[in-house]
Amino acid sequence: MEKSRPELEEVTVGDSSLGLLPEEVAPRPSWGSKLQYILAQVGFSVGLGNVWRFPYLCHQNGGGAFLLLYFLLLVIIGIPLFFLELAAGQSIRQGSIGVWKHISPRLAGIGFASCVVCFFVALYYNVIIGWSLFYIFHSFQYPLPWESCSTAANQTEEVWECVRSSPATYFWYRKALNITDWIEESGGLNGALVGCLFLAWVVVCFSMIRGIKSSGKVMYFSSIFPYVVLLCFLIRGLLLEGAVDGIRIMFTPKLEIWKDIQVWRQAATQVFFALGLGFGSIIAYSSYNSRTNNCHFDAILVSFINFMTSILATLVVFAVLGFRANIITQQCINETMMVLKSLIDGGKLSADFLPAKNLSTTDYSLWYQQMDVNGILRKHKIEDCRVENEMNKGVEGTGLAFITFTEAMTLFPASPFWSVLFFFMLQNLGLSTMLGNMQGIITPLLDNFTALRKRKVLFTVVCCIFGFLFGLVFVQRSGNYFVTMFDDYSATLPLIIVVIFENVAVAWIYGADRFMDDIEEMLGWRPWLIYKYLWKYISLLAMLTLLLASLIRMCIAHPTYRAWNMEEAVEMYLEYPPWALALLIGLIIVASLPIPVLFFKQVLKERWQGKSMDTFSQCSYHRGDTADHICMQESPADPQGQANGSASADTEELAEKGKLLAEDSGEEVEEDKGSLCG
Numbered sequence: 170m171e172k173s174r175p176e177l178e179e180v181t182v183g184d185s186s187l188g189l190l191p192e193e194v195a196p197r198p199s200w201g202s203k204l205q206y207i208l209a210q211v212g213f214s215v216g217l218g219n220v221w222r223f224p225y226l227c228h229q230n231g232g233g234a235f236l237l238l239y240f241l242l243l244v245i246i247g248i249p250l251f252f253l254e255l256a257a258g259q260s261i262r263q264g265s266i267g268v269w270k271h272i273s274p275r276l277a278g279i280g281f282a283s284c285v286v287c288f289f290v291a292l293y294y295n296v297i298i299g300w301s302l303f304y305i306f307h308s309f310q311y312p313l314p315w316e317s318c319s320t321a322a323n324q325t326e327e328v329w330e331c332v333r334s335s336p337a338t339y340f341w342y343r344k345a346l347n348i349t350d351w352i353e354e355s356g357g358l359n360g361a362l363v364g365c366l367f368l369a370w371v372v373v374c375f376s377m378i379r380g381i382k383s384s385g386k387v388m389y390f391s392s393i394f395p396y397v398v399l400l401c402f403l404i405r406g407l408l409l410e411g412a413v414d415g416i417r418i419m420f421t422p423k424l425e426i427w428k429d430i431q432v433w434r435q436a437a438t439q440v441f442f443a444l445g446l447g448f449g450s451i452i453a454y455s456s457y458n459s460r461t462n463n464c465h466f467d468a469i470l471v472s473f474i475n476f477m478t479s480i481l482a483t484l485v486v487f488a489v490l491g492f493r494a495n496i497i498t499q500q501c502i503n504e505t506m507m508v509l510k511s512l513i514d515g516g517k518l519s520a521d522f523l524p525a526k527n528l529s530t531t532d533y534s535l536w537y538q539q540m541d542v543n544g545i546l547r548k549h550k551i552e553d554c555r556v557e558n559e560m561n562k563g564v565e566g567t568g569l570a571f572i573t574f575t576e577a578m579t580l581f582p583a584s585p586f587w588s589v590l591f592f593f594m595l596q597n598l599g600l601s602t603m604l605g606n607m608q609g610i611i612t613p614l615l616d617n618f619t620a621l622r623k624r625k626v627l628f629t630v631v632c633c634i635f636g637f638l639f640g641l642v643f644v645q646r647s648g649n650y651f652v653t654m655f656d657d658y659s660a661t662l663p664l665i666i667v668v669i670f671e672n673v674a675v676a677w678i679y680g681a682d683r684f685m686d687d688i689e690e691m692l693g694w695r696p697w698l699i700y701k702y703l704w705k706y707i708s709l710l711a712m713l714t715l716l717l718a719s720l721i722r723m724c725i726a727h728p729t730y731r732a733w734n735m736e737e738a739v740e741m742y743l744e745y746p747p748w749a750l751a752l753l754i755g756l757i758i759v760a761s762l763p764i765p766v767l768f769f770k771q772v773l774k775e776r777w778q779g780k781s782m783d784t785f786s787q788c789s790y791h792r793g794d795t796a797d798h799i800c801m802q803e804s805p806a807d808p809q810g811q812a813n814g815s816a817s818a819d820t821e822e823l824a825e826k827g828k829l830l831a832e833d834s835g836e837e838v839e840e841d842k843g844s845l846c847g
């Protein structure tokens with residue numbers, strides 16, 4: 170079959186134009202520096218999840234014991250799969266669609282599924298960034314609007330809702346979200362949040378507009394700034410009364426949690442979501458690297474930085490929560506002392522119950538244990554005020570960042586300053602992840618559909634516009650319920666499916682040994698043998714178990730969401746109505762569907778073209794491999810030419826010219842003979 174004329178592409182390097190080049194030799198943009206690349210990978214992987222999901226999981230699942238479990242799973246699942254994605258992207262130098270197409274054209278669906286998942290996550294992730302912007306705008310006032318009910322509520326019935334719950338809770342559910350009582354009630358769009366979401370997408374769009382050249386620069390700030398803020402909060406937090414209690418409670422290991430499979434499931438899901446496996450963003454970013462870059466070192470470095478950031482964020486969260494719990498417990502003690510005094514004055518209790526001096530929180534629990542003989546104090550409604558009890562409240566999910574932390578910050582001196590700093594940090598943590606998310610959508614599509622390349626800027630803008638329009642679902646008054654649906658199910662489950670297929674594709678279809686050979690050819694040294702067994706057996710088994718545990722959880726426990734009831738002014742768990750359940754499951758299917766659909770489409774295409782398919786994938790993508798001429802795509806007109814990876818003379822000369830020009834302009838351009846499989 171006559172090979173069609175190769176697509177020509179306008180190539181500019183620095184400010185010199187190379188004219189039109191066939192895309193297989195057009196130099197692929199590359200990172201300005203290794204630091205910029207590492208910041209991009211760290212910026213993408215370290216996100217909101219490190220600051221509010223990890224601390225919450227740590228607290229709910231046995232503190233220090235969870236940390237050890239998380240670290241174990243990070244080593245046996247996270248790092249090997251991270252290394253796998255980095256190596257595949259760096260070697261093939263394509264986005265996720267191109268990478269899986271090279272392993273076998275039947276697996277292109279894995280790349281498309283990654284794009285869909287990236288889009289789902291981008292939709293609700295940017296909404297959370299919009300919430301952070303909303304809080305930033307409301308932080309420039311003293312006292313903070315969520316400090317007390319008088320500042321927060323004006324109408325009478327709202328005061329009731331505020332008094333019944335707490336100013337921070339009220340502000341979050343009523344002033345920020347103006348939330349409806351359940352997911353069935355849309356309540357219409359929340360105008361302020363629509364504006365914040367629009368602004369969030371404008372920021373993403375302008376940061377993305379010139380590809381990795383512009384986003385690379387944004388990365389410098391949005392990846393480093395959160396660390397500065399976390400360190401400021403840690404130092405400030407440790408100086409607060411009760412902070413050490415909070416950290417002690419957090420690190421106290423409760424090893425019995427290791428028996429609970431759901432804890433393992435939560436830890437594995439967190440490893441995987443935290444690193445961003447399956448998004449295709451890791452592949453996209455590493456595809457702009459030079460082939461000799463030591464991606465094994467990068468995999469360990471970025472995973473380690475991600476883990477340490479989660480620990481740092483957890484220390485900050487529990488120092489601040491310990492401080493807040495201490496204050497609330499102190500108030501509780503003062504109230505019970507009042508009750509005790511009135512009981513003694515009323516002759517109901519003997520005076521020797523009265524403690525000699527004002528009790529601190531630790532002294533109080535000791536006093537309580539001594540005095541509560543036969544439950545006499547409990548009988549008189551004198552409660553046991555404990556810091557641990559206060560530590561348990563409101564630590565989950567969005568509540569942690571937007572209720573508990575905001576409440577704690579009102580207790581800080583100069584609270585508006587700390588509040589702006591905290592939410593600006595959240596906004597940057599989210600922005601750098603959003604850039605990676607968008608890269609996980611744009612790069613594979615641009616690589617796969619060359620027609621889009623000529624209108625890269627327009628395509629980026631259109632993606633952001635679609636992101637905003639679809640994102641409107643999440644800024645209705647009931648929007649928070651959809652954010653929870655996506656975060657708990659619709660975005661996370663398809664990721665596990667995608668990564669399982671990635672793992673099978675490389676370790677079993679392409680072959681772990683062959684993959685190790687390619688890495689050896691690329692890096693000049695062979696990866697540790699352990700990786701072969703991790704990829705073939707351990708991480709794959711772990712992922713399959715994780716998927717099973719997640720599906721079982723969905724089947725056994727009817728999926729529920731946490732709703733806010735306005736009248737009662739309390740949170741309650743409601744079951745998703747059938748239509749929401751159908752939507753939840755439908756989204757998971759839609760995100761996973763490209764894998765089987767494109768598989769069978771390719772099989773039919775091969776059958777129709779009568780191609781011999783003695784093995785699943787005969788493509789190899791390292792240089793000059795004679796196996797290349799039997800790749801599954803259109804067999805090239807001159808197989809030998811393609812097999813040796815040589816392009817025709819004129820394009821060779823142009824590529825050489827491109828390289829020389831690039832060196833002149835100081836821009837690093839990695840010669841990209843493209844993939845040998847067409």
Ligand SMILES: O=C(O)[C@@H]1CCCCN1
Pocket residue numbers: 213214215216217218219290442443444445446448602
């Ligand atoms: O932990 C997070 O928030 C992000 C979500 C997206 C993928 C990378 N990690």
Ligand code: NA
Pocket residue numbers: 211212213214215216217597598599600601602603
């Ligand atoms: Na980030």
